[in-house]
Amino acid sequence: MKKTIAMLPGDGIGKEVMQGAQEVLSVIAEQFGHEFIFTSGLIGGSAIDQRGGPLPAETLELCRNADAIMLGAVGGPKWDREPADNRPERGLLALRKELGLYANIRPVKAYECLTDHSPFKKSVLNGVDFVIVRELTGGLYFGKPSERSGKGGEESAVDTLFYTKEEVRRILAAAFEMAAGRRKKVTSVDKANVLESSRMWRETAEEVKADYPDVELEHMLVDNAAMQLIKNPSQFDVLVTENMFGDILSDEASVLTGSLGMLPSSSLSLNGLHLYEPVHGSAPDIAGKNKANPLAMILSAAMMLRTSFGMEEEAKAVERAVQHVLDAGKRTGDLAFKNDHPLTTAEMIDEIKEGLADDNAILHIMEAYA
Amino acid sequence: MKKTIAMLPGDGIGKEVMQGAQEVLSVIAEQFGHEFIFTSGLIGGSAIDQRGGPLPAETLELCRNADAIMLGAVGGPKWDREPADNRPERGLLALRKELGLYANIRPVKAYECLTDHSPFKKSVLNGVDFVIVRELTGGLYFGKPSERSGKGGEESAVDTLFYTKEEVRRILAAAFEMAAGRRKKVTSVDKANVLESSRMWRETAEEVKADYPDVELEHMLVDNAAMQLIKNPSQFDVLVTENMFGDILSDEASVLTGSLGMLPSSSLSLNGLHLYEPVHGSAPDIAGKNKANPLAMILSAAMMLRTSFGMEEEAKAVERAVQHVLDAGKRTGDLAFKNDHPLTTAEMIDEIKEGLADDNAILHIMEAYA
Ligand SMILES: [Mg+2]
Ligand SMILES: [Mg+2]
Structure with missing residues (x-):
C-alpha cells in the first residue's frame, strides 16, 4: 500500500x-x-x-x-x-x-514488566486494561467568551464550558462503539449534580445507550472517577468524558502504566x-x-x-x-x-x-x- | 468556654x-x-x-x-x-x-497503620503530609450562565468559569498564610496554557508571593498535578486550586490516606x-x-x-x-x-x-x- x-x-x-x-x-x-x-x-x-x-x-x-x-x-x-x-x-x-x-x-x-516501577501495588494493577475516550474539540477549552475584563480591583476573567447536544452525542456514540468491541461497559463521567452541561451529557448518554442494548452504561461523577481510577482501576472498560475532565483523568491514569513514555x-x-x-x-x-x-x-x-x-x-x-x-x-x-x-x-x-x-x-x- | x-x-x-x-x-x-x-x-x-x-x-x-x-x-x-x-x-x-x-x-x-489498606506502595506514602486549599464559592460551579438552550438537534448547554481577581487573591493569600506556618511551599494549580481565568490566577499568585518572600511558589498544570499527586505525593506542602480542580484533586488525594472515612x-x-x-x-x-x-x-x-x-x-x-x-x-x-x-x-x-x-x-x- x-x-x-x-x-x-x-x-x-x-x-x-x-x-x-x-x-x-x-x-x-x-x-x-x-x-x-x-x-x-x-x-x-x-x-x-x-x-x-x-x-x-x-x-x-x-x-x-x-x-x-x-x-x-x-x-x-x-x-x-x-x-x-x-x-x-x-x-x-x-x-x-x-x-x-x-x-x-x-x-x-x-505492562507486567514495568510494575516494579509503578507507585501502585501489583494487586491493584492486575487486569488493568481500559480506554479513555475524551471529547477533544468542545467544552471548557474552546467555549467563548474566554477573556479578561476590568482593571485593578475590578479585574475578572471568564472561560466557558459549552456543548451542543450533537457534539456530546457523537463522542458518546464513539465510546459505545468501542465498548461494543471490548468488554461492553461504558462509564460516562460527568458532574451532573452541579453542571448543566453535565446534565445534558447524562441524558444524552441514556439516549445513545438505547442503541446499544448489549452495552452496560454507568454514570460516575468526575471527583469519584478520580478516586476510583486509582482505587480499583480494573473495574473500567471504556471511560468517556468531557474535554477537560478527560485531560485530567487521562494524565492521572497514565501513572497506572508505570510511565508516560509508554x-x-x-x-x-x-x-x-x-x-x-x-x-x-x-x-x-x-x-x-x-x-x-x-x-x-x-x-x-x-x-x-x-x-x-x-x-x-x-x-x-x-x-x-x-x-x-x-x-x-x-x-x-x-x-x-x-x-x-x-x-x-x-x-x-x-x-x-x-x-x-x-x-x-x-x-x-x-x-x-x- | x-x-x-x-x-x-x-x-x-x-x-x-x-x-x-x-x-x-x-x-x-x-x-x-x-x-x-x-x-x-x-x-x-x-x-x-x-x-x-x-x-x-x-x-x-x-x-x-x-x-x-x-x-x-x-x-x-x-x-x-x-x-x-x-x-x-x-x-x-x-x-x-x-x-x-x-x-x-x-x-x-x-496513617502509618492504614498503609496495608492503600493501593499504593509504602515507599510512595512515606512522608506524605500536605494540605489542599480549594476555592469554594466561585469558578465553574457558580458562574452564570449555567443553562440549556434550544430543542432537539439545536439543543446546547453552557456553564461558566468566572472569577474576580479579588476572589483569586484571597484564596491564594490563605494558601500562603498556611504555608508560612508549615514547610513554606505553595504549589499553585492551574491550566494557564489554555484558560484565561488560569492566566489571571497565575499572575495573581506571583503578586501574592511578593508578600511572602520566605515561601516558595511553584506553578503546576492541573493535568500534571493529577499525575504528580500519585507519583510523588511527598513533594507537596500546600496545594491551592480553583473550585472544580480542587474537587477532583482532593478526592484523588484522599486515596493516599487509605480511606475517605478518615x-x-x-x-x-x-x-x-x-x-x-x-x-x-x-x-x-x-x-x-x-x-x-x-x-x-x-x-x-x-x-x-x-x-x-x-x-x-x-x-x-x-x-x-x-x-x-x-x-x-x-x-x-x-x-x-x-x-x-x-x-x-x-x-x-x-x-x-x-x-x-x-x-x-x-x-x-x-x-x-x-
Ligand atoms: Mg494533559
Ligand atoms: Mg468532591
Missing part, C-alpha cells in the same frame, strides 16, 4: 521521538512491501519561531493532503510569555478544531483523517539530550498502522518488538532503576529496529517450514 | 456520624469544663422532603447565630430527579455562598464563622445500617476545636483517641480486612469515648505526680 503520512515533530523531545517513529515505519514499509511517503510540517513553538504562529497554513494543508498525521509534542518555557492566542498549545487545539478531531482515544494498560494515543475525525501522538509532552528539560523514551511515539505509529491503514500484522510486529525489548530489561532513563545503564533514545530506536528484523527472520523461517 | 455549635446532619450516613461527633464533643466539654450548646438544622435532601428546599431560611439563621458549624453529608439517589436548583448539593453550595465560606482546607496525611475538612470564612465536615459523602448504600466510619466527622470536630475555638489540648485529645483506636487494630467495615470483625458505627464511637476517658485518667495521674 502507498500511504502519505504528515509528520509534525513540534517542540522539545518531539523531534527525537518522531525520528524513531519514522525509522521504525521505514523498516515496516520494507518488510511488508509498502510505500510510506513522509511529509513534514511545523507546529507549536517551532512554528511560532519560524512562521510567526503556532499552526501555519502550509502545515494544515500538508495534513489535509495526508492519509494520517503523526504529531510529536508542542510547548516549552520559551513561549510561556506569548499572548494567549499565540501559544504552542494553540497550534494543537486549532489543528484538532480544523480537522474535526473530536475524539481522543487513550488505551491504559499496565502511552500512545489517537485522535479520530468523522471523515477518517486521524492523528496519532504520544501522551507525553515536549519535556524541555531533557530535549536534545538523546534521553527521551521514543516508545510512546513508536506505539502511536502502531496505532496508526492498525486504525488508519488496516495493517493489523504490521501493527502487531511493532508492538511485539516493543514488548521484547522491555522483556529483555532494556530501558530508557525514565524507566531505568538506580543501578541500570539506561539506553539513549537512539539506542532504543536501534533496539526496536533490530527486534523487527529478528521478528521478520523468525516469521520467514516459520513460513519456510509451514 | 461556652460555645454554640450548629449541627447539620444532612442525609444518609450524615446523621449517624454527626451523632458520633456530638457524643465525643460532650465528653470533651465535661472533661475540660466547657459548655457546648448544640443546635440542629435541616439541609440537603431531608430539607427538601420536610421544608421544600435544600437550605431553609431557619437553617441559615441557626448557622449565623452559632460559633461554628458542623455538617454531615448531603445527597442521595432519592433526589436525583429534582430540578437543577432544588438538588441536595445546592443546599451546601448556597450555604457556602451565603456565609462566604471561600476556602476549603483538606489535610492529607497517610478525612476531615474545614471551610473558612473571612469573618471567622467556619464550617467543618467530613470529606466523604452521604453513602446511601450503607445509610442507617450502623456501618459508617464516624472518624472523619470526629476528626472534623477536632479541627473545629483547634481552629474555631483555639482549644489545642482538646483537639489533641480527640486525635490521640482516634490514633489509639486505630493502633489497637479496631476498624469499621471500610477499613477492615477480609478476616476482621468490623466495628459498627456505635461501637467505634464508644471506643473513642473510652479512649478519651482513659487518656483523661492518665493525664490526671501524671498531674498528681508532677
Whole structure:
C-alpha cells in the first residue's frame, strides 16, 4: 500500500521521538512491501519561531493532503510569555478544531514488566486494561467568551464550558462503539449534580445507550472517577468524558502504566483523517539530550498502522518488538532503576529496529517450514 | 468556654456520624469544663422532603447565630430527579455562598497503620503530609450562565468559569498564610496554557508571593498535578486550586490516606464563622445500617476545636483517641480486612469515648505526680 503520512515533530523531545517513529515505519514499509511517503510540517513553538504562529497554513494543508498525521509534542518555557492566542498549545487545539478531531482515544494498560516501577501495588494493577475516550474539540477549552475584563480591583476573567447536544452525542456514540468491541461497559463521567452541561451529557448518554442494548452504561461523577481510577482501576472498560475532565483523568491514569513514555494515543475525525501522538509532552528539560523514551511515539505509529491503514500484522510486529525489548530489561532513563545503564533514545530506536528484523527472520523461517 | 455549635446532619450516613461527633464533643466539654450548646438544622435532601428546599431560611439563621458549624453529608439517589436548583448539593453550595465560606482546607496525611489498606506502595506514602486549599464559592460551579438552550438537534448547554481577581487573591493569600506556618511551599494549580481565568490566577499568585518572600511558589498544570499527586505525593506542602480542580484533586488525594472515612475538612470564612465536615459523602448504600466510619466527622470536630475555638489540648485529645483506636487494630467495615470483625458505627464511637476517658485518667495521674 502507498500511504502519505504528515509528520509534525513540534517542540522539545518531539523531534527525537518522531525520528524513531519514522525509522521504525521505514523498516515496516520494507518488510511488508509498502510505500510510506513522509511529509513534514511545523507546529507549536517551532512554528511560532519560524512562521510567526503556532499552526501555519502550509502545515494544515500538508495534513489535509495526508492519509494520517503523526504529531510529536508542542510547548516549552520559551513561549510561556506569548499572548494567549499565540501559544504552542494553540497550534494543537486549532489543528484538532480544523480537522474535526473530536475524539481522543487513550488505551491504559499496565505492562507486567514495568510494575516494579509503578507507585501502585501489583494487586491493584492486575487486569488493568481500559480506554479513555475524551471529547477533544468542545467544552471548557474552546467555549467563548474566554477573556479578561476590568482593571485593578475590578479585574475578572471568564472561560466557558459549552456543548451542543450533537457534539456530546457523537463522542458518546464513539465510546459505545468501542465498548461494543471490548468488554461492553461504558462509564460516562460527568458532574451532573452541579453542571448543566453535565446534565445534558447524562441524558444524552441514556439516549445513545438505547442503541446499544448489549452495552452496560454507568454514570460516575468526575471527583469519584478520580478516586476510583486509582482505587480499583480494573473495574473500567471504556471511560468517556468531557474535554477537560478527560485531560485530567487521562494524565492521572497514565501513572497506572508505570510511565508516560509508554502511552500512545489517537485522535479520530468523522471523515477518517486521524492523528496519532504520544501522551507525553515536549519535556524541555531533557530535549536534545538523546534521553527521551521514543516508545510512546513508536506505539502511536502502531496505532496508526492498525486504525488508519488496516495493517493489523504490521501493527502487531511493532508492538511485539516493543514488548521484547522491555522483556529483555532494556530501558530508557525514565524507566531505568538506580543501578541500570539506561539506553539513549537512539539506542532504543536501534533496539526496536533490530527486534523487527529478528521478528521478520523468525516469521520467514516459520513460513519456510509451514 | 461556652460555645454554640450548629449541627447539620444532612442525609444518609450524615446523621449517624454527626451523632458520633456530638457524643465525643460532650465528653470533651465535661472533661475540660466547657459548655457546648448544640443546635440542629435541616439541609440537603431531608430539607427538601420536610421544608421544600435544600437550605431553609431557619437553617441559615441557626448557622449565623452559632460559633461554628458542623455538617454531615448531603445527597442521595432519592433526589436525583429534582430540578437543577432544588438538588441536595445546592443546599451546601448556597450555604457556602451565603456565609462566604471561600476556602476549603483538606489535610492529607497517610496513617502509618492504614498503609496495608492503600493501593499504593509504602515507599510512595512515606512522608506524605500536605494540605489542599480549594476555592469554594466561585469558578465553574457558580458562574452564570449555567443553562440549556434550544430543542432537539439545536439543543446546547453552557456553564461558566468566572472569577474576580479579588476572589483569586484571597484564596491564594490563605494558601500562603498556611504555608508560612508549615514547610513554606505553595504549589499553585492551574491550566494557564489554555484558560484565561488560569492566566489571571497565575499572575495573581506571583503578586501574592511578593508578600511572602520566605515561601516558595511553584506553578503546576492541573493535568500534571493529577499525575504528580500519585507519583510523588511527598513533594507537596500546600496545594491551592480553583473550585472544580480542587474537587477532583482532593478526592484523588484522599486515596493516599487509605480511606475517605478518615478525612476531615474545614471551610473558612473571612469573618471567622467556619464550617467543618467530613470529606466523604452521604453513602446511601450503607445509610442507617450502623456501618459508617464516624472518624472523619470526629476528626472534623477536632479541627473545629483547634481552629474555631483555639482549644489545642482538646483537639489533641480527640486525635490521640482516634490514633489509639486505630493502633489497637479496631476498624469499621471500610477499613477492615477480609478476616476482621468490623466495628459498627456505635461501637467505634464508644471506643473513642473510652479512649478519651482513659487518656483523661492518665493525664490526671501524671498531674498528681508532677
Ligand atoms: Mg494533559
Ligand atoms: Mg468532591
